[in-house]
Amino acid sequence: MVNRASRRWLATLIVAGSWLAGTSLAACGEISPKVRAFGSPRSRAPADWTRFDWEPKKAVLLGQYAPTDQELELIDEAVAGLTAHTPPRPRKVLVYYRCRYPHSSIATGNASFTRIGPATGAYEPTLSDDPADISAANLAEFDAVLLNNTTDFEQDLGADGRQALLDYVRGGGGLVGIHAAADSCKRWREGQALINGVFRCHPWLSGGTWAFRLESPAHPLNLSFDGRGFWHRDEVYIYRDGTHSRDRSRVLISLDPDQPHNREAKQLHEKQKDLAQEDVPRPVAWIHRFGEGRVFYSNLGHNNTTFWHPGALQHYLDGIQFALGDLEADTTPSGELELTEYAPAPDREL
Numbered sequence: 001m002v003n004r005a006s007r008r009w010l011a012t013l014i015v016a017g018s019w020l021a022g023t024s025l026a027a028c029g030e031i032s033p034k035v036r037a038f039g040s041p042r043s044r045a046p047a048d049w050t051r052f053d054w055e056p057k058k059a060v061l062l063g064q065y066a067p068t069d070q071e072l073e074l075i076d077e078a079v080a081g082l083t084a085h086t087p088p089r090p091r092k093v094l095v096y097y098r099c100r101y102p103h104s105s106i107a108t109g110n111a112s113f114t115r116i117g118p119a120t121g122a123y124e125p126t127l128s129d130d131p132a133d134i135s136a137a138n139l140a141e142f143d144a145v146l147l148n149n150t151t152d153f154e155q156d157l158g159a160d161g162r163q164a165l166l167d168y169v170r171g172g173g174g175l176v177g178i179h180a181a182a183d184s185c186k187r188w189r190e191g192q193a194l195i196n197g198v199f200r201c202h203p204w205l206s207g208g209t210w211a212f213r214l215e216s217p218a219h220p221l222n223l224s225f226d227g228r229g230f231w232h233r234d235e236v237y238i239y240r241d242g243t244h245s246r247d248r249s250r251v252l253i254s255l256d257p258d259q260p261h262n263r264e265a266k267q268l269h270e271k272q273k274d275l276a277q278e279d280v281p282r283p284v285a286w287i288h289r290f291g292e293g294r295v296f297y298s299n300l301g302h303n304n305t306t307f308w309h310p311g312a313l314q315h316y317l318d319g320i321q322f323a324l325g326d327l328e329a330d331t332t333p334s335g336e337l338e339l340t341e342y343a344p345a346p347d348r349e350l
Helices: 004-021 033-038 054-062 069-079 106-120 153-170 189-195 220-225 270-276 304-308 310-324
Strands: 092-096 124-128 144-148 174-178 199-204 209-215 230-233 236-239 250-255 283-290 293-298
Touching: 033 069, 033 304, 054 106, 069 106, 069 304, 069 310, 092 106, 106 124, 106 144, 106 304, 106 310, 144 153, 144 310, 153 174, 153 189, 153 293, 174 310, 189 293, 199 270, 209 220, 220 250, 220 310, 230 304, 230 310, 283 310, 293 310, 304 310
Parallel strands: 092 124, 092 144, 144 174, 174 293
Antiparallel strands: 199 236, 209 230, 209 250, 250 283, 283 293
C-alpha cells in the first residue's frame, strides 16, 4: 500500500523529473539578458515542499531547482575569471548543504562551489548532506567546512556533531557560512559565537537591488571590489539582538546607510520597513578567529543568480581561502579599530 508520505514523495519526483526533461531545449542557443539577470524560469514546486522531510525536500532542491545548462554555462563563465592564491599544499573543503527551511539556490551554490575549487586550484570540494560527516574523524580529513544555506544546521548535527564542529574550528579548521548558515543556532549559544549572527528578519527582500559599502576597502578580502561599494540583488538579514558583535568580527561589507534606496525601495518587506529606517550598522559579511580557526561569513546567497555573479564568486573564493589559511588578512574586530574607512556604493539610476 502507498501511504500519503510516499505519494507525496513520488509526486515530487515526477514534478522534478518532468521539469528537468523540459530544460534541455531551452538551454540551447544564446543566453538572454533576462536569464543572466534572473535565471531560467521554473514551474511551480509541489505544495508545501518546504515542509517535506529531508529526502523528498532534497529531491526538489536537486531536481526542480537544479541549475539548467544555461545557468551552468553562466557559472563556468564567471569561474573562468576568478583568481586564487596558490595553496602551499592541496586543500579539501566539505560543502555541507542539509537544511530545515530550504533555499532554492542550494543546488546552484553547490554547482558553483564544486567548480570554483578545481578550476582555480584552491581546493578539492566534497558535497555532503549527511550529518554523520560532521564528526571528529571525518572532519580531520578536511581543511574547511562550508555551510551552504544550512538553515538550523545545528538541529541535524545533534550534540555530538555540534561538539565536533566546535572542536574542529577551535583546533584550527576553517569555517565558511553562506547566507542561511546564520539562520541557525537560535538556542545554541556556542554556535551563535561561532557564526557571530543569528537571523532575525529580512527587510531587504530578494527581489530588490541594494546598495552595499565596503568597510576597510584596502583589506585583502575587499580588494576584488576595486575599492568601491556596489549594488547587488539579494536578500539581506538583520540579526537578533546580542548575536552579532563588531567586537568579535572584522566587518567587510555592510548596507550603505547613505543610499536612500535602501530605506525607500518598493521591494522592502512591508511589515519590516520600520527596521530599514533605523540608523544602525547592518553588517553583511565578516571574518574572525575562533580559537585557532578562521571563520568567514557572507549574507549573500539567497538568490541563485548570486552564484554566477563574478564579483560574488571572487568574494566567496577569497573568503574560502582566508578560512583555509591561504589568504592572510587582518582579523582585528571592527569595534577595536580607531578609524574605519568606508567605500560607498556609487550612485545609480534604479
